[in-house]
Amino acid sequence: MILTLQIQLLPDTDTAQKLKATVERFNEAANWLASKAYERKLANGIALHKLYYYVLRARFGLSSQMACRCIAQVVEAYKRDKEVQPSFRKHAAMPYDQRLYSFKGIDRVSLLTLEGRVLVPMLMGNYQREQFGYAKGQSDLMLRKDGKWFLLVSVDVPNGPPIPTTDFIGVDLGVTNIAVTDDGETFSGDGVENVRQKMHKLKKSLQQKASDLVKQGKRPKNVRRKLSAISGRESRFRRNTNHIISKRIVEKAKDTGKAIALEDLEGIRKSQKRFRKPQRAKLSGWSFFQLRTFIEYKAKRVGIRIEPVDPKYTSQTCAECGHCEKDNRHTQASFLCKVCGHKDHADRNAARNIRARALCQQA
Numbered sequence: 001m002i003l004t005l006q007i008q009l010l011p012d013t014d015t016a017q018k019l020k021a022t023v024e025r026f027n028e029a030a031n032w033l034a035s036k037a038y039e040r041k042l043a044n045g046i047a048l049h050k051l052y053y054y055v056l057r058a059r060f061g062l063s064s065q066m067a068c069r070c071i072a073q074v075v076e077a078y079k080r081d082k083e084v085q086p087s088f089r090k091h092a093a094m095p096y097d098q099r100l101y102s103f104k105g106i107d108r109v110s111l112l113t114l115e116g117r118v119l120v121p122m123l124m125g126n127y128q129r130e131q132f133g134y135a136k137g138q139s140d141l142m143l144r145k146d147g148k149w150f151l152l153v154s155v156d157v158p159n160g161p162p163i164p165t166t167d168f169i170g171v172d173l174g175v176t177n178i179a180v181t182d183d184g185e186t187f188s189g190d191g192v193e194n195v196r197q198k199m200h201k202l203k204k205s206l207q208q209k210a211s212d213l214v215k216q217g218k219r220p221k222n223v224r225r226k227l228s229a230i231s232g233r234e235s236r237f238r239r240n241t242n243h244i245i246s247k248r249i250v251e252k253a254k255d256t257g258k259a260i261a262l263e264d265l266e267g268i269r270k271s272q273k274r275f276r277k278p279q280r281a282k283l284s285g286w287s288f289f290q291l292r293t294f295i296e297y298k299a300k301r302v303g304i305r306i307e308p309v310d311p312k313y314t315s316q317t318c319a320e321c322g323h324c325e326k327d328n329r330h331t332q333a334s335f336l337c338k339v340c341g342h343k344d345h346a347d348r349n350a351a352r353n354i355r356a357r358a359l360c361q362q363a
């Protein structure tokens with residue numbers, strides 16, 4: 001299973017300057033080469049190499065291996081769509097292969113720049129450290145908008161040997177709660193909702209500010225920058241929360257020797273739509289797709305099976321007697337069966353149905 005680790009780099013000011021100059025030059029060269037490739041309708045790496053390798057080195061000062069990567073990068077982009085001339089942002093991520101970088105232990109990486117190699121400290125979490133040993137092939141050097149540096153490292157993590165299981169943990173992904181398991185463990189959306197509301201207020205006032213500036217004939221550049229920083233923060237918060245929830249669910253499965261039953265992708269697609277109206281903005285932006293992906297790969301890594309389940313009617317069906325009726329769902333949060341009177345938290349009832357379906361599919 002191939003994953004990408006996003007490892008933060010901590011270059012000092014001088015080193016950061018060198019990295020920046022290198023990335024900018026690389027993209028400048030790539031744009032130039034792209035114009036040549038487009039002009040000549042050439043998407044062949046060997047042909048471009050023959051024509052332009054020495055030009056790239058002499059004119060842009062790229063090292064031999066940087067020139068090779070530059071050609072490969074342009075060929076790849078151009079092949080994707082031959083109708084348009086590929087263009088690269090000034091700070092587009094720059095590919096580093098094993099001749100351009102090497103890890104020095106687990107806390108430093110050596111990177112080639114236009115001015116020779118630099119040694120840069122890396123900041124890694126425990127999770128990243130675990131995966132790090134499986135790093136392979138090409139990485140990307142990236143300067144984020146907020147000025148932080150990252151190395152995007154591909155790792156090929158072996159799947160764990162499959163653990164034989166006969167039972168499932170049913171997981172319901174929802175609105176009131178982000179996730180609930182069939183035994184009632186709840187991953188509440190409250191903290192998330194607070195952050196969302198705070199960010200929302202902040203965004204609104206910034207947007208107001210921006211439009212005021214525009215009315216005055218000024219360019220709201222700083223405000224725009226702040227806005228984009230907020231959405232960056234928001235998405236990192238979401239990602240982190242999804243990591244925590246998925247980790248806990250997979251641990252639970254491992255501890256109890258069960259597989260995991262989850263809504264299939266189709267269900268998630270539909271539920272994104274379903275949530276929008278009644279719940280308005282609340283969690284509508286939550287990435288259930290991301291959460292599902294995280295659960296899936298963390299499970300695979302330790303050999304736990306995921307059973308996808310069609311979630312249709314799981315929220316309206318009674319987990320005790322099987323009676324299915326729209327009115328069973330008393331409120332968004334509570335379930336009350338019209339036939340047998342079974343009462344439960346709505347999400348937990350749904351999670352029990354998801355588990356039951358997985359058991360049926362297995363039989």
Ligand SMILES: [Zn+2]
Pocket residue numbers: 318319320321322323337338339340341342
């Ligand atoms: Zn019932």
